[in-house]
Amino acid sequence: MLSNTLLKRCFSSTTAKRVGQEIFDDVKFQVTTYNRPQDLCVTRGKNDILYDDINGKQFIDFTAGIAVTALGHSNEKVADVLSQQARKLVHSSNLYYSAECLELSEKIVDKTKQFHGQFDASKVFLCNSGTEANEAALKFAKKHGIKKHGEKKQGIVAFQNSFHGRTMGALSVTWNAKYRTPFGDLIPHVSFLNINDELTKLQSFLQSNQNQIAGLIIEPVQGEGGVFPVPAEKLIGINQVCKANDIVVIYDEIQCGIGRSGKLWAHSYLPKEAHPDIFTAAKALGNGFPIAATVVNENVNNVLQVGDHGTTYGGNPLGCAVGKYVIDTIADEEFLAQVNEKSKIFMDRLAKIQAKYPSQIKDVRGLGLMIGAEFAEPPAKVIQKCRENGLLLITAGKTTARFVPPLTISHENIQKGLDIFEKSVAEVYA
Ligand SMILES: Cc1ncc(COP(=O)(O)O)c(C=O)c1O
Numbered sequence: 335m336l337s338n339t340l341l342k343r344c345f346s347s348t349t350a351k352r353v354g355q356e357i358f359d360d361v362k363f364q365v366t367t368y369n370r371p372q373d374l375c376v377t378r379g380k381n382d383i384l385y386d387d388i389n390g391k392q393f394i395d396f397t398a399g400i401a402v403t404a405l406g407h408s409n410e411k412v413a414d415v416l417s418q419q420a421r422k423l424v425h426s427s428n429l430y431y432s433a434e435c436l437e438l439s440e441k442i443v444d445k446t447k448q449f450h451g452q453f454d455a456s457k458v459f460l461c462n463s464g465t466e467a468n469e470a471a472l473k474f475a476k477k478h479g480i481k482k483h484g485e486k487k488q489g490i491v492a493f494q495n496s497f498h499g500r501t502m503g504a505l506s507v508t509w510n511a512k513y514r515t516p517f518g519d520l521i522p523h524v525s526f527l528n529i530n531d532e533l534t535k536l537q538s539f540l541q542s543n544q545n546q547i548a549g550l551i552i553e554p555v556q557g558e559g560g561v562f563p564v565p566a567e568k569l570i571g572i573n574q575v576c577k578a579n580d581i582v583v584i585y586d587e588i589q590c591g592i593g594r595s596g597k598l599w600a601h602s603y604l605p606k607e608a609h610p611d612i613f614t615a616a617k618a619l620g621n622g623f624p625i626a627a628t629v630v631n632e633n634v635n636n637v638l639q640v641g642d643h644g645t646t647y648g649g650n651p652l653g654c655a656v657g658k659y660v661i662d663t664i665a666d667e668e669f670l671a672q673v674n675e676k677s678k679i680f681m682d683r684l685a686k687i688q689a690k691y692p693s694q695i696k697d698v699r700g701l702g703l704m705i706g707a708e709f710a711e712p713p714a715k716v717i718q719k720c721r722e723n724g725l726l727l728i729t730a731g732k733t734t735a736r737f738v739p740p741l742t743i744s745h746e747n748i749q750k751g752l753d754i755f756e757k758s759v760a761e762v763y764a
Pocket residue numbers: 400463464465466468497498499500553557558586587588589590616617
């Protein structure tokens with residue numbers, strides 16, 4: 335429990351009315367969905383540092399708000415874009431065109447093609463969060479299957495270890511049973527395959543069930559499941575069968591997209607024949623402002639009609655203005671080169687730490703600045719020790735510590751943060 339004094343200070347600094355009031359009630363009014371550290375209340379951030387002014391602490395941030403603040407906390411340019419756009423127009427609904435919405439859609443399509451992403455990217459649906467982007471993708475895939483081939487072709491294939499979001503559709507294709515089973519019936523006809531199975535086994539499942547499968551959804555780098563980049567040959571082989579059987583391929587690039595992998599999209603590493611029919615983006619697209627996108631090719635867009643999907647806030651001018659700035663900044667060879675350079679620093683140093691603790695750290699893997707260090711056991715103690723020592727880290731899967739810093743992290747704070755990580759590992763396993 336947060337101490338009474340801490341909570342009073344926390345709330346009294348922002349809500350004058352509440353000074354001296356019993357404050358536990360405020361915490362009581364938050365639903366029980368998160369287990370947060372009791373000694374931390376973030377008050378501000380600057381690029382790669384988060385501050386807790388209440389407890390007088392600061393942290394190097396290797397979490398970037400779960401791979402969101404790619405351009406750093408409180409980025410001045412993002413703040414300028416937000417404030418200028420807020421003075422111009424925040425929202426006018428999707429009943430009317432807005433220049434920012436049209437410009438962002440065009441920018442996503444153009445930059446995707448220019449930076450070796452989906453070669454036939456064509457149209458964009460803008461929404462507010464990752465899970466919503468995936469809902470749209472699933473609806474589009476199901477409609478495609480049903481419209482083109484009849485009611486039977488509406489199943490979805492997903493993968494073990496996947497995470498696609500918490501709304502009912504996205505949840506239905508999320509692997510972790512703990513997230514799914516408390517909520518009863520989800521969308522039917524979902525099958526989970528294991529990406530580590532032989533390609534021929536995966537292909538044969540898709541081939542023999544093609545009459546019932548409308549779409550397949552996969553993260554090119556599995557994030558929440560434990561930071562597992564999916565081998566290119568698997569994605570090439572899966573696409574081959576899907577294309578031959580009109581199964582819509584959806585890449586969830588919500589965590590691994592927008593520069594995180596060292597390319598604009600993680601699928602930019604792949605040849606054309608492994609490009610998806612749909613991909614989804616969110617997180618870094620707004621650098622913390624909620625905006626997301628579902629990008630489709632004409633094969634998918636062809637089946638959509640006015641009224642098939644919608645959103646009140648999606649594509650609002652404020653989010654689109656930020657999205658344009660983010661894409662312009664990250665879709666840049668120099669920017670991406672520095673992501674890869676920093677990635678190498680992380681990987682090299684983590685490999686050295688692993689070599690020192692081979693029984694504790696089993697693997698170091700990742701792509702760009704999406705890196706996992708897999709421990710022999712859940713790394714909760716290491717993560718807590720890091721926090722005590724001034725570094726924020728998160729887990730992925732059961733046994734992996736995840737490194738997803740802002741893509742703008744300074745070289746100095748990479749070293750300082752990794753020093754803290756190494757020290758914390760040493761303290762836990764002394
Ligand atoms: C790969 C992936 N897909 C979907 C989501 C859901 O995004 P959101 O939390 O914005 O709904 C996440 C969130 O962590 C994610 O990592």
